Amino acid sequence: MNAHSPTLAAGFVDPVHEAQTCFRAVLDALAEPGTARAVAGITEPPAPLSAVAASVIATLADFETTIWRDAALATPAVDAWIAFHTGARLVEDPREATFALIADAANAPAWDAFALGTDLDPSTSTTVILQVDGFDAGARYHLAGPGIETTRDVAVAGAPADLAARGRANRDLFPRGVDLVLAGPTAIVGLPRTTRLEEIG
Amino acid sequence: MNAPLSPQTAPAATGYNFAYLDEQTKRMIRRALLKAVAIPGHQVPFAARDMPMPYGWGTGGIQVTAAILGSGDVLKVIDQGADDTTNAVSIRAFFQKTANVAVTTRTAEATVIQTRHRIPEKPLKAGQTLVFQVPIPEPLRFLEPRETETRVMHALADYGLMHVKLYEDIAKHGHIAKTYAYPVEVEGRYVMDPSPIPKFDNPKLSMSPALQLFGAGREKRIYALPPFTRVKSLDFEDHPFEPTRFEAPCALCGATDSYLDEVVTDDRGTRMFVCSDTDHCEERRADGHRGLLAGDDLVDTITREADVERDDGAPIVPLP
Numbered sequence: 133m134n135a136h137s138p139t140l141a142a143g144f145v146d147p148v149h150e151a152q153t154c155f156r157a158v159l160d161a162l163a164e165p166g167t168a169r170a171v172a173g174i175t176e177p178p179a180p181l182s183a184v185a186a187s188v189i190a191t192l193a194d195f196e197t198t199i200w201r202d203a204a205l206a207t208p209a210v211d212a213w214i215a216f217h218t219g220a221r222l223v224e225d226p227r228e229a230t231f232a233l234i235a236d237a238a239n240a241p242a243w244d245a246f247a248l249g250t251d252l253d254p255s256t257s258t259t260v261i262l263q264v265d266g267f268d269a270g271a272r273y274h275l276a277g278p279g280i281e282t283t284r285d286v287a288v289a290g291a292p293a294d295l296a297a298r299g300r301a302n303r304d305l306f307p308r309g310v311d312l313v314l315a316g317p318t319a320i321v322g323l324p325r326t327t328r329l330e331e332i333g
Numbered sequence: 334m335n336a337p338l339s340p341q342t343a344p345a346a347t348g349y350n351f352a353y354l355d356e357q358t359k360r361m362i363r364r365a366l367l368k369a370v371a372i373p374g375h376q377v378p379f380a381a382r383d384m385p386m387p388y389g390w391g392t393g394g395i396q397v398t399a400a401i402l403g404s405g406d407v408l409k410v411i412d413q414g415a416d417d418t419t420n421a422v423s424i425r426a427f428f429q430k431t432a433n434v435a436v437t438t439r440t441a442e443a444t445v446i447q448t449r450h451r452i453p454e455k456p457l458k459a460g461q462t463l464v465f466q467v468p469i470p471e472p473l474r475f476l477e478p479r480e481t482e483t484r485v486m487h488a489l490a491d492y493g494l495m496h497v498k499l500y501e502d503i504a505k506h507g508h509i510a511k512t513y514a515y516p517v518e519v520e521g522r523y524v525m526d527p528s529p530i531p532k533f534d535n536p537k538l539s540m541s542p543a544l545q546l547f548g549a550g551r552e553k554r555i556y557a558l559p560p561f562t563r564v565k566s567l568d569f570e571d572h573p574f575e576p577t578r579f580e581a582p583c584a585l586c587g588a589t590d591s592y593l594d595e596v597v598t599d600d601r602g603t604r605m606f607v608c609s610d611t612d613h614c615e616e617r618r619a620d621g622h623r624g625l626l627a628g629d630d631l632v633d634t635i636t637r638e639a640d641v642e643r644d645d646g647a648p649i650v651p652l653p
C-alpha cells in the first residue's frame with residue numbers, strides 16, 4: 133500500500149490501534165446515545181468527506197461491505213479514497229448499503245430508503261454516517277431509551293430539520309430500522325434505532 | 334489462591350496479530366457488536382473464527398474481547414467468579430501474550446472483564462465492559478431444537494411456549510426450577526439467555542452502568558445489553574422471580590450478600606460455603622471481615638469446582 137500517493141490522501145498511520153480506538157468510540161457512542169465521543173486518526177480526506185466520517189468508514193468497512201454515498205460525496209476523489217482505504221463496493225441503491233455516507237444532511241433521503249433489516253435478522257440494516265456541523269449548538273433533542281439512565285439532552289448543528297420525526301418513524305419499525313452515527317468536526321454521536329428523540333428547540 | 338494482581342504489563346510476544354485476530358476478522362466482529370448494541374437482546378449472527386483453544390474454553394467471549402481490546406485496557410478474566418482457575422489463567426495469559434494488555438484481578442480496576450458463569454459482586458461502573466462466554470445463546474433451544482423455528486419465534490415475539498414451560502415448572506415443583514441460565518426479557522421485546530450465570534446474578538443485568546456483551550463461538554452469535562437497559566427475569570404475577578438466597582454467610586469473609594460455592598477444605602472432604610467471587614472475598618478479608626471459619630490457613634487449601642477443567646460449558650451444581 134502506498135500511503136504517500138499524491139492522489140490518495142493517507143489513511144490511518146497506525147491502522148491496528150487507530151481502528152481499535154475509533155471502533156471503541158463508535159461502540160460507546162451507540163451504547164450510550166447522545167454522548168459525544170472523540171474520533172481522530174485520518175486527516176485531510178478528499179472534500180467533502182470529513183476526517184471523522186472517513187475514520188469511521190475506514191474502521192468498519194471492507195470488501196465484505198457496501199457503501200452508498202450521497203450526491204455531494206459522489207466525486208471521483210472520494211470514490212477513489214473509499215475504494216483504496218476500505219475495498220468496499222460502492223452501490224447506487226441505498227437499500228443495498230451496509231453503510232451510507234451523507235455530507236448534505238439537508239437533502240438526506242428518508243431513512244426507510246435504506247436497508248431496514250428483516251424481522252428474522254434486523255441486524256442487516258444500513259448504518260447511516262451523517263456528517264453534521266457539531267454538537268455545541270443547533271437544534272436540541274431530548275433522548276431516552278437503552279443506554280440512557282433517565283434522559284439525555286444533545287444539541288446537533290446541521291442535522292436534517294426533521295431529525296426527530298425521522299427518528300419516530302424509524303423507531304416505529306423496531307426491531308428493524310437504521311442506526312445513525314452523526315459525524316461532527318472532532319467527535320461522533322450515536323443514535324441507534326432504540327433511541328426516542330424529542331426536539332426541544 | 335494467588336496474591337491480587339495489580340495492573341501490570343509484560344512484553345508482548347512478536348509474530349502475532351494484536352489480540353490474535355486479523356484486522357478483517359475484527360472488523361466483521363465489530364460490525365456485529367454495533368448491531369447487537371443497537372438491538373438489545375437480539376442474537377446477531379457472525380462468522381466465528383477458529384481459535385487456538387477448544388469451544389468449551391469460551392471462544393465466543395475470547396473473540397469479542399479480542400475485537401474490542403486496546404492497548405490502554407486493563408483486563409480481568411474470571412471463571413465462575415475465580416481469577417485463578419486454569420481457564421481464567423489461560424485466557425488472561427493469552428491476551429497478555431498477544432495484546433500486551435495490562436491485567437488485574439480487581440474488579441474496580443478492570444476496563445474489560447471476560448467472564449464465564451458469574452457477574453462480579455462489586456457493582457460495575459460506567460466505562461467498564463463485561464464480556465460473557467456463552468455456550469448456548471438460544472433461550473428457546475430446549476423448547477424447539479430447530480434454529481429456523483426459534484428465529485421465527487423471536488421475529489414474532491412469540492414467547493408463549495416459554496411461558497407455558499415455566500408455568501409447568503410451577504405446577505410440578507411449586508416454583509420455576511431453573512437456577513442458572515434463567516431467561517430474561519430485554520426492554521419488553523427479546524427473550525435472551527443470560528449465559529449460565531446463577532439466577533442470583535440476574536438482577537445485576539438490569540440497568541447496569543456497564544456495557545454487557547455476549548459471545549457464543551460454537552453457535553456463532555453475538556448479543557448485547559447497552560448500559561441502562563431494562564432486563565426482566567421471566568416470571569408470573571402469582572409467582573414473582575426470586576433470586577437464590579443463602580442460609581449462611583461466607584465462611585471466610587462473612588459476606589451475607591454474595592453468591593456462595595460449596596468447597597472442599599481438606600482431604601477428609603470437609604466442606605464449607607465461600608464466596609464464588611474470589612476478588613470480592615479477598616478484598617473483604619483485607620478490610621478485616623472474617624467469617625465463622627476465619628482460619629486464614631484454610632484459604633490456600635480449598636478446592637473449587639471451577640478448578641476442575643471442563644469443556645462442556647456445564648454450570649456448577651446449584652445449591653438447593
Ligand SMILES: [Zn+2]
Pocket residue numbers: 583584585586587588591607608613614615617
Ligand atoms: Zn467471602
